Amino acid sequence: MTPMEIARAPRRMTALPSWLLAQAAVRSGRTVAEALASAGAHRSQYAVLAALDERGPLSQAALSDGVGLDRSDMVRLLDRLAEEALVLREPDPDDRRRNRIVLTPAGRARLRELDGVLDSAQAEVTAALSDAERERLVALLRKLLGA
Amino acid sequence: MTPMEIARAPRRMTALPSWLLAQAAVRSGRTVAEALASAGAHRSQYAVLAALDERGPLSQAALSDGVGLDRSDMVRLLDRLAEEALVLREPDPDDRRRNRIVLTPAGRARLRELDGVLDSAQAEVTAALSDAERERLVALLRKLLGA
DNA sequence: CATATGTCAGAGATACTGAGATAT
């Protein structure tokens, strides 16, 4: 999904780092989104499942923060994950304002499945590069991001 | 503009090429959008002015195609550029279905100004990299895109 | 009282769809 065609662009733009990054991100994002969509999932759903798997039960606020999603949108996302019984929403006994979001066994299984989907999507994204080149790209992007 | 905070994300995601590309593109895109916005412009406006400068007068369809923008959106974009007298919309005598979109002297001047804005935005985007690293990144992105 | 949380309704910008009028 996110059809979002790759734009042809004026020549002067195609040399810009910002344009190359944008194009690469669009293609890569489309590849990943399509892979997840064919498994019936979305990027933010995967991120939430992964965060819960790595960090254990979290409040919605902590989840929103840890995943970079607005709190109001997290509400709807969790509605859906809870419907599918991939997470549980239980009241937090320590702070009754909070919901404790817990990954269910089904959620964990789903996450494993999506981990595999993501993994082959990465291979597809970087198919044009050798292993060494892919590593160099990753290192440069990390440095660019100040990691 | 495009506030769009950088997302923190689960650890397993931050190692993925697709995630690094997405994050780099978001930062870079924000930098560029803010630079253009402070000059009162948008990315697609710049692209249209640049396409006209490089290729001469074009129909709206050719412009849409050359810039990767939907035809229906091009209508509104050109309304604005024409209001500011940066382009002219004149009937094409050779094919009366078409509009001939012409860059005005003011449009060309605007483009020169925005070229400068873009140029310093690129420097900002790649500030964390050395010249050699920036070139390596550009080469890798080109290869990734199959250029 | 000030702040944090979850929830909801809606704004805003962007990409796209569908249909109509005009011309080829």
Place this chain on the structure above:
DNA sequence: CATATCTCAGTAGCTCTGACATAT
């Protein structure tokens, strides 16, 4: 008649705001 161009209205998904009730 089939197709291309421009235009307009409206949809869809996504992000973000503002407000509210509840709890700390």
